[in-house]
Amino acid sequence: MMDKTTRIDKALEQVLDSHSVMVGGFGAPGTPFILLDHLLEQGSSDLTLIKNDANEPGMGISKLLEAGRVRTLIASHIGLNPIAVALMNRREIEVELYPQGILAEKIRAGGAGLLGVLTDIGLDTILRESRQVVHMEGREAILEPALRADTALIHAAVADRAGNLIFARSARNFCPLMAMAADTVIVEVEKVVPTGTLDPDAVHLPGAFVDHLVVLDALTPDYGVLPNHVI
Amino acid sequence: MMDKTTRIDKALEQVLDSHSVMVGGFGAPGTPFILLDHLLEQGSSDLTLIKNDANEPGMGISKLLEAGRVRTLIASHIGLNPIAVALMNRREIEVELYPQGILAEKIRAGGAGLLGVLTDIGLDTILRESRQVVHMEGREAILEPALRADTALIHAAVADRAGNLIFARSARNFCPLMAMAADTVIVEVEKVVPTGTLDPDAVHLPGAFVDHLVVLDALTPDYGVLPNHVI
Amino acid sequence: MSFKEKIAARAAREVQAGQVINLGIGIPTMIPDYLPAEADVFIQAENGILGIGPRCRNGDEDRNLIDAGANYVTLAPGASFFDSAVSFAIIRGGRVDLSFLGTLEVAANGDLANWIIPGKMAPGIGGGMELAQKAKRVVVTTSHTTRDGAPKILARCTLPLTARACVKTIITELAVIDITPHGLMLREIARESGLEEVQEKTGAPLLFAEGEIPRF
């Protein structure tokens, strides 16, 4: 029977210098902290990272940013990470920022084998200055090209060995979209169940999109409730 | 507590003559046969129907086609319905046909508040003759405008009173996409459970997209295993 | 009651039963505390939740359950989860009835500017632009003036826009103001404030109906 479980080092060796890497997660939930920690150890550099946000200092992709491994960051909002903001302001990293749902659609379009989407979001703003505007059916539209990456790193709650995934609560966010949009998809997962035991109606992402499953033995504190966000 | 259950006649009176109506289903599964039967009884005419296929003679939207209630049919493949093919060939209905996944994306784009999608599907075929072709990033792309409708009629297996839906197996198909893409969404459902009893991770379509739930007392034979498809 | 609480409490009264609402960061996240139990609304969060419940109590945090402002939240009955594309389909598809947003500037014609101060602050766009442009109704909740006392409500925005002519109502600690085709219409005024004060702190002329202006 198909078994996509892979050792973490084996899976991550497919991430090469100057690769583009999509990273799941909105804030902490869905962020593959352990994959990112190993990517840091592995020494990969000159990366283009695509993530909704920049995590927070000392966590997740911020470790890669802080270590100077990132050339370009494509995101929606990095306001919770002052280190990332400072790197951007000092032009030590290149940052592309998109409206959040448009970032999601660009990634989804890449995953769906489309070339792009057309939107009116931002048409009346400074965004249009840096965009291709097309005329369709008597109106204007911003053309947003699809986004794909060499690799996607995502976190899932449960998987079967064929790669079918289930996400937990608000940890779903960008994960399934990114898994559709990368040439190689590496998933860290909290729990693996035998193939055939998941309800086919309850699967959030079909296994066809998953290349490697890295089974986590234990979670690091980054996965826990973050004290700085407890009111 | 919010309760979207509605009497079938009350729900369907929102469908007016010359309205556009998206109809869920791929073949029989997911087709809202009872809503369609009532729409026929109600006498609505000059309709634009949007469905993957044309069902089969004597079933589903074919009843509306046969009764002369349809001006335009937007679909992907109507080969299983010779009556629909004959109406098309005699030009008694106008038919627009799209590649199946592009039809899905046009509807989804409408649902996602996009203006359209860009695709290379059909670029080397006669499809391009009737399409807007745009140049982006040094290549050509077919511009497929988003599709929306006045009403969507879909079938679901289970709902709560807030309109959260769960579909059964291959009956999901176009249903969630169409529910996103219509101004008024009417869902016929086999079973209603109290709000709060569905697993929030298992909901296929969030209730925000649903306006009216019509609870089915019993299913008609159209919903059963179709003898002509049993090998 | 702090000025923020006052604004949140007043804003809560704009909510109608059965609505899908979205709460921006800051003051808007305080609004649920002031919603009556019978409000029966669905609170949506951009990161993929419909049906946020009452404020999360210390110790009840779920590591996988935060809102778009990264605050731990709870669930209401009938909640559901979905990915970020579906989440913004709800927003751009027009299924958010009411979006509460904070702002840097808002203009008399409803223009909103709340995401960038060129050369100074540009952490990103987030979900605000789509909410501002596509929610059925946008209500701005904001302090009436900047910390320096300068008006935030202006004849025209000076900062780059988030969306054009999108705001329907402005709620501050001093006033409730509707954006109308004729300009800013003062709908209500705070108990402890006066008409002169509100006009003085507002960067565009205020219209108001004849007679007593309701207090809040």
Next chain:
Amino acid sequence: MSFKEKIAARAAREVQAGQVINLGIGIPTMIPDYLPAEADVFIQAENGILGIGPRCRNGDEDRNLIDAGANYVTLAPGASFFDSAVSFAIIRGGRVDLSFLGTLEVAANGDLANWIIPGKMAPGIGGGMELAQKAKRVVVTTSHTTRDGAPKILARCTLPLTARACVKTIITELAVIDITPHGLMLREIARESGLEEVQEKTGAPLLFAEGEIPRF
């Protein structure tokens, strides 16, 4: 064994373990009957299934479980369901390893024409155009000639194309033919057929390697 069964049986041998495969209507749907148990493939259907199982036996039909050809099907372990947009994301996103399609015409350069006969047959496009254009490998399974005995394999298609230069291999009751940069390469020949017969019934020149051509 009918000629269709012969084609399906031979086509099954093109499948590799671990692949995601899609089966067009007609002959392709017979292929699973000839897959060895250890094949370990996932069969995808455009209407939203990954993981179709063995042929559905009479009486086992599930009213909610059909494939894209409207046949009742069963599920394999590890199956999943999804909507039509996700289904075609699998296809256009390049996650279908192998697509078996029937055809009206196929050309020596891999052009495929299988969806329309202008003025005669135009029931729609279905999922075939996206499969033809985007599957990693397209194998055509077809009778070698039309009912009238005319070649279906041509130097150039005469009908409007489904997709350009997409077919990698053609499997008929007479031969297995690869599309190469140099033209049609005869890889295998049916036991009961001969080289002359195959060339005669093929509308473009056949190349073949030196020595004995393997039989099937």
